[in-house]
Amino acid sequence: MDQELNMKFMQIAMAHVQEGRGLLESKGIELDMHDLQPALELLMSVMGEAYELGYEDGKKERE
Template sequence: MISQDKSLEFMQIAMKYLPEAKEQLDKAGVELSMDLIQPFMDLFSKVMQEAYELGLAEGRKEM
């Protein structure tokens, strides 16, 4: 399990790319609201957590 600090870092990364994602969705005719984005942010957090744990495990193997 990852720490609250890591979860916060993941959210900061997501927010960094949110304007780009919104632009792409706007071009596709998809309206983005905070209500609509929340499930995707949760999914992003799960993906980032799994990627972090995979990288951590790989790093430990290389030591």
């Protein structure tokens, strides 16, 4: 995945970090940014796979 797309995904993920932390904290789970790093990496991976799936679908529709 290219660096520019990866940065866009990180911006999206970071825009929702506080919401995610709030959800976890409401369940009694407190995490700091260090603890959230693996979850952010997983989210980035999921977004990358979803992007690739959409990209491939878009290519098929143009054919």
